[in-house]
Amino acid sequence: MRRNVKRAIGVLALSAVVTACGSSTTDSASTEGKSAASGPKEAIKVALIPPSTGALAQFGSDSVKGWKVAVALVNAKGGVAGHQIELVELSTDATADSTLRAAREAVTQKGAKFIGSVMTSPEHGALNLQLESLGALSFNSLGKADDLIGKQCAANAFHVVQTNKMDINALGESLKDLPGQKWAIQAVDYVTGHDAAAVFKAAAKKAGKEVVLEQFAPLNTTDFGSNITKLQSSQADALFAVEYGADGVAFVKQAQQFNLPAKFKTVLGFNMVSEPLFPVLGDVVSGFYNNVGYNVALDNPSNKEFVAAYEKANGSKPYYVPADAYLAAQTLFAGIEKATNGDPIKVRDALKDLSFDSITGKVTVRGADHQVVRPSYVGKVEGTGTSKAFKIVASGDGPAITPPANPECKI
Amino acid sequence: MSIAEVLNGVALGSLLMVLSSGLAMIYGLRGVTNFAHGALYMVGAYVAYSVGTRLSFWVALLVVPVVLAAVGVVLELVFFRRLEHRSHIEVGLVTFGLALVGERIVVLIWGERTLSADPPSALSGSISVLGTNYPTYRLFVIVAALAMASALVLYLSRSERGLHIRAASHDLETASIMGINVDRVSLFVVALGAALAGLAGTLAVPYVSLDPGMGAGILITVLIVVVIGGVGSIGGAMVAGMGLGIAQTVGTTISPSIAVVIPYLALVLVLLLRPTGLAGRRAA
Structure with missing residues (x-):
């Protein structure tokens, strides 16, 4: 009997403890629930995966600067749809393998659902294949290959930067206003070179100009002597040059030794001259024209806010790399704002055919291939030494320079 | 064909001549297909760039060959001498690995971005x-290469050391039996070959743009030059380098697409018609 009483007391005591614990857990959960409902929303994480070594490292860190400025500005205003934005920085060596590894780590271990600052087109091509399984969205502000909105396009990939075709079309649009009647084409013997030459010839014909020489040099040409000699002996009074990277530097420097630029009223480059190459190319490029992705002097509130904030944070005006990263951030924020949350699928759907005001004016995310329809510019290098800068002399409107969506892109 | 086009060919041929004569010397004596020769040229160019921008091109022209000669000494003492009894393939693979290591070191020091420098004001x-x-x-570049070639030919044909080099290149064992210190001769030849790569790299700085892939890019052409010239023949390499430079440049003025394959066509023709090369003493 006494044993039974003891057992009964023990059971009662145990149930009391369990009940107490149970109600405590419930209360705690309920408190947390209330706190989540009334407190700040969960931060949305964006993974930045730029190259940290090699030739592209500078572009990578500049791209991160663009994202940081965008995030600082938007967080200071209370975030996007009530969510603060948090950047998760990882690094890569600009190879597809290491970028994919970093992307997986960012999504599966760090909780990021959005990816930016990936550099090269091959990296984007590889990443695009993995985005759906990762459940993440990518915002490409750097890789320009046309295939990224063609056969390599992906439902979760947004192409914020202009494609090569868009830039070439912008050059073609401006041709009629550039000095020179008889043009020579010096291009890399590669898809981009032949595409650019074809668009240029069509534009020249439309503008009533004549192409008197067209020559292609293999990729990785080190000695342009023969090409330059032919250009010198041609009847051309203007030059369209599509040489980039090490080839572009070699061509410009060797042309300088031959005093070739003096022969031409216009030297129009495609991807040949850019701000980071100014110190290497020297003053010979002063007066050259080239495609320019971003106009720092654009007069709209969004751009003014960006330029001021970037200059304050970094001590220099932005160029196309940080500017395109900033535009990528603006695109993401516009999607989150419309979706009202950070769910990647909802953000993706919200971005379809969305138009919004950006640093480059009103832009639209084309639903068919996720290309951001935006302008491209033609700039003229002015100044010498460290004061060299592009002066924008012509602009191609987004709808005019963006080719129709590639039917190979199935989103 | 204009005089400028001819000079373009001679200029490119001159650069190939300097570079390939060093490779031919090393092969002739050591029997090593030095796949690191392109990397030596690249390292020479980057060192010359740094010396040239900090001091002057003329200082670089003197200093860089000496620095590369020191690298050649290390190559000989640490690798070639220790591996002299191993198969050519093994030694070749080692030099290939060294080239990759050299390229990576250059990337770590100078980065992968393209560099360029203007010629000195006098030039x-x-x-x-x-x-x-x-x-x-x-x-x-033409004058410097021709002067180097003349000096090298004179040195090899008139000096006692040149006689030893020619003897050792012809038959290492017999030369050793005859009292020639072949280790010392080998050390000198590898150092001289590397110095010539350094000289070519220095001359290349204001000529071409610098990037870490420049050594690998030119190596194939230089190997072809050495085979066409006659493996191990310094004179043959010089003649072949100049000839190939001119042929390639002239070809570019006629058809750039065909000019790309000229070195390979020349290689096939020479191997078919004269397997020992233009001035080769022995089969490869």
Whole structure:
């Protein structure tokens, strides 16, 4: 009997403890629930995966600067749809393998659902294949290959930067206003070179100009002597040059030794001259024209806010790399704002055919291939030494320079 | 064909001549296909760039070959001498690995971005050659390469060390039996070959743009030059380098697409018709 009483007391005591614990857990959960409902929303994480070594490292860190400025500005205003934005920085060596590894780590271990600052087109091509399984969205502000909105396009990939075709079309649009009647084409013997030459010839014909020489040099040409000699002996009074990277530097420097630029009223480059190459190319490029992705002097509130904030944070005006990263951030924020949350699928759907005001004016995310329809510019290098800068002399409107969506892109 | 086009060919041929003569020397004596020769040229160019921008091109022209000669000494003492009894393939693979390591070191020090430098002020601008304005620097490259070639030929044919080198290149064992210190001769030849790569790299700085892939890019052409010239023949390599440079440049003026394959066509033709090369003493 006494044993039974003891057992009964023990059971009662145990149930009391369990009940107490149970109600405590419930209360705690309920408190947390209330706190989540009334407190700040969960931060949305964006993974930045730029190259940290090699030739592209500078572009990578500049791209991160663009994202940081965008995030600082938007967080200071209370975030996007009530969510603060948090950047998760990882690094890569600009190879597809290491970028994919970093992307997986960012999504599966760090909780990021959005990816930016990936550099090269091959990296984007590889990443695009993995985005759906990762459940993440990518915002490409750097890789320009046309295939990224063609056969390599992906439902979760947004192409914020202009494609090569868009830039070439912008050059073609401006041709009629550039000095020179008889043009020579010096291009890399590669898809981009032949595409650019074809668009240029069509534009020249439309503008009533004549192409008197067209020559292609293999990729990785080190000695342009023969090409330059032919250009010198041609009847051309203007030059369209599509040489980039090490080839572009070699061509410009060797042309300088031959005093070739003096022969031409216009030297129009495609991807040949850019701000980071100014110190290497020297003053010979002063007066050259080239495609320019971003106009720092654009007069709209969004751009003014960006330029001021970037200059304050970094001590220099932005160029196309940080500017395109900033535009990528603006695109993401516009999607989150419309979706009202950070769910990647909802953000993706919200971005379809969305138009919004950006640093480059009103832009639209084309639903068919996720290309951001935006302008491209033609700039003229002015100044010498460290004061060299592009002066924008012509602009191609987004709808005019963006080719129709590639039917190979199935989103 | 204009005088400028001919000079373009001679200028490119001059650069190939300097580079390939060093490779031919090393192969002739050591029997090593030095796949690191392109990397030596690249390292020479980057060191010359740094010396040239900090001091002057002329200082670089003197210092860089010496620095590369020191690298050659290390190559000989640490690798070639220790591996001299191993198969050619093994030694070749080691030099290939060294080239990759060298390229990575250059990337770590100078980065992967493209670099470029202007010629020194005394060599900037152009000079009228038979009524055609031609870049002064390219003429300097031609003159420097021809002077180097003449000096090297004279040295090898007239000096006692040159006699030892020729003897050791012909038959290492017999030369050793005859009292020639072949280790010392080998050390000298590898150092001299590396110095010539350094000289070519220095001359290349204001000529081409610098990037870490420049060594690998030119290595294939230089190997072809050495085979066409006759494996191990310094004179043959010089003649083949100049000839190939001119042929490739002339080909570019006619058809750039065909010019790309000229070195390979020449290689196939030489191997078919004269397997020992233009001046080869022994089969490869």
